[in-house]
Amino acid sequence: MTRQMAGPRPLTVGIDVGGTNIRASVVDGDGEMLDTVQAPTPHSARALEDALDRVVRELCRRHPIGAVGLAVAGFITADRSTVRFAPHLPWKDTPVARRLSERLELPVILEHDANAAVWAEYRFGAAAGGHNVVLVAIGTGIGAALLIDGELYRGTHGVAPELGHLQVVPDGRACPCGKRGCWERYCSGTALADTAIEMLATDPVHSTVLARDIFRDPGSLTGRRVAGAAQDGDPLAVQVMADFARWLGLGLAFVSDIFDPDLVVIAGGVSSSAPLFLDEAREEYARAITGAGHRPMARIRTTQLGEAAGMIGAAELARATLADTGRGRSRVARSSH
Numbered sequence: 001m002t003r004q005m006a007g008p009r010p011l012t013v014g015i016d017v018g019g020t021n022i023r024a025s026v027v028d029g030d031g032e033m034l035d036t037v038q039a040p041t042p043h044s045a046r047a048l049e050d051a052l053d054r055v056v057r058e059l060c061r062r063h064p065i066g067a068v069g070l071a072v073a074g075f076i077t078a079d080r081s082t083v084r085f086a087p088h089l090p091w092k093d094t095p096v097a098r099r100l101s102e103r104l105e106l107p108v109i110l111e112h113d114a115n116a117a118v119w120a121e122y123r124f125g126a127a128a129g130g131h132n133v134v135l136v137a138i139g140t141g142i143g144a145a146l147l148i149d150g151e152l153y154r155g156t157h158g159v160a161p162e163l164g165h166l167q168v169v170p171d172g173r174a175c176p177c178g179k180r181g182c183w184e185r186y187c188s189g190t191a192l193a194d195t196a197i198e199m200l201a202t203d204p205v206h207s208t209v210l211a212r213d214i215f216r217d218p219g220s221l222t223g224r225r226v227a228g229a230a231q232d233g234d235p236l237a238v239q240v241m242a243d244f245a246r247w248l249g250l251g252l253a254f255v256s257d258i259f260d261p262d263l264v265v266i267a268g269g270v271s272s273s274a275p276l277f278l279d280e281a282r283e284e285y286a287r288a289i290t291g292a293g294h295r296p297m298a299r300i301r302t303t304q305l306g307e308a309a310g311m312i313g314a315a316e317l318a319r320a321t322l323a324d325t326g327r328g329r330s331r332v333a334r335s336s337h
Contacts, residue, residue, distance in 0.1 A: 008162075009319065010065075010067070010319065011045050012061050013026055013060075013065055013318070014027050014068075014315030015052065015056075015068065016071050017048075018088070019089065021041055021106055022038065024036065024055040024056065025308070025311045026062075027311065027316065031123060037055050037058055037059060039054070039296045041089070043090060049096070049100060055099065056100075057104070066084050066108055066318075066322050068104065069104065069108075069109050069110075069313075070108070070314055071111055071112070071116035071117070071311065071313065072096075073087070074091070075089060075112075077100065077157075078154055079160050080110045080158075082095045082096065083110060083114045084159075093159060097110050107318065107321055109314075109318050112143075112154075112158075113137075113143060115145045115154065115313070116310045116312075117267065117303075117305075117314040118134055118146075118309075120309040120313030121133075122150070122318060124142050125303065126303055126305075127147070129148055129221075130147065130261075131264070133147040133264070133265065134298075136252070136255075136265070136267070138248075138266065139189055139268040139270060141176075141184040141188050141190065143268070145161070146259060151275075163178050167182060168182070168247070168251065169186065186243075186244075187247040188223070189223030190223060192241075193221040193225075195243050199239060199243075208229075210237045223269075224269075226241070227273040231276065241277050242280060245284060246280070248266075249282065250279070250285075250288050252264060252285045256297070261298045262298055263300075263301065264298045265302070267306075271303055278300070285308055306324050311320060
């Protein structure tokens with residue numbers, strides 16, 4: 001079925017393809033989400049593509065859609081057509097964009113989820129007005145994205161920048177990437193739990209609510225639990241957050257020494273606890289940066305768009321692709337495949 005798209009800035013769909021859920025939104029040219037659907041993430045490649053097909057078709061029945069963008073946590077080829085590897089998804093060297101485009105008869109692009117998020121923040125959120133911008137998404141690990149003169153930098157092979165895997169502690173904590181001492185092992189939601197357990201093992205005299213939780217069931221501890229305890233004033237949790245702030249500031253100093261950004265955006269799940277650590281992280285950053293006191297420092301902000309950034313950014317990037325190709329019509333069949 002063919003539909004005319006209203007106006008010069010067509011509606012597009014942005015999809016956050018997570019390991020647990022697929023979240024898809026219709027986004028207009030001002031970055032506003034008009035309609036959203038969600039579905040569980042299947043565990044096979046065919047089932048996942050079927051699920052994506054269904055959610056797009058559901059939205060297309062209600063809106064004239066011009067293109068689709070997928071935000072994926074994984075390695076994407078530089079042409080944004082193929083998922084090389086995504087640790088929480090079943091795609092490996094899979095031409096996802098082509099497959100979905102053929103099924104939907106719509107342009108489809110892929111983007112790393114952090115790239116999509118920084119693009120959304122640049123167009124509509126915390127990074128507006130920035131020129132050289134680094135986004136650090138802190139959740140289970142660290143995702144990162146880089147804008148240079150307002151353009152996304154993806155590297156030669158589409159995988160840059162992997163800032164979370166900068167080694168900050170030689171022979172430090174083991175990382176799932178295969179290395180040891182990566183920045184994300186000391187500055188992430190997972191790191192909050194690991195640091196609490198290590199601190200208690202080194203100094204078991206702590207008698208706090210968090211300490212009792214750890215003794216009772218260390219495997220149940222989460223970064224969210226640590227942050228909540230710190231919010232309540234738990235001394236052990238406060239100490240853990242101070243350690244986290246130090247590592248964040250040190251890491252941002254490394255990043256600034258390499259890229260010299262004018263703006264850093266802190267995103268991801270841990271960013272919601274920013275009042276517990278951001279001021280201390282800024283102070284550590286100011287001390288640790290090369291040439292401290294003799295150079296301008298990057299502004300450090302938290303996300304404005306939150307968890308919606310990936311969807312909004314993927315939709316906006318898909319809109320840009322549509323404009324580049326000059327396509328002004330949308331074709332989506334109602335029948336299922």
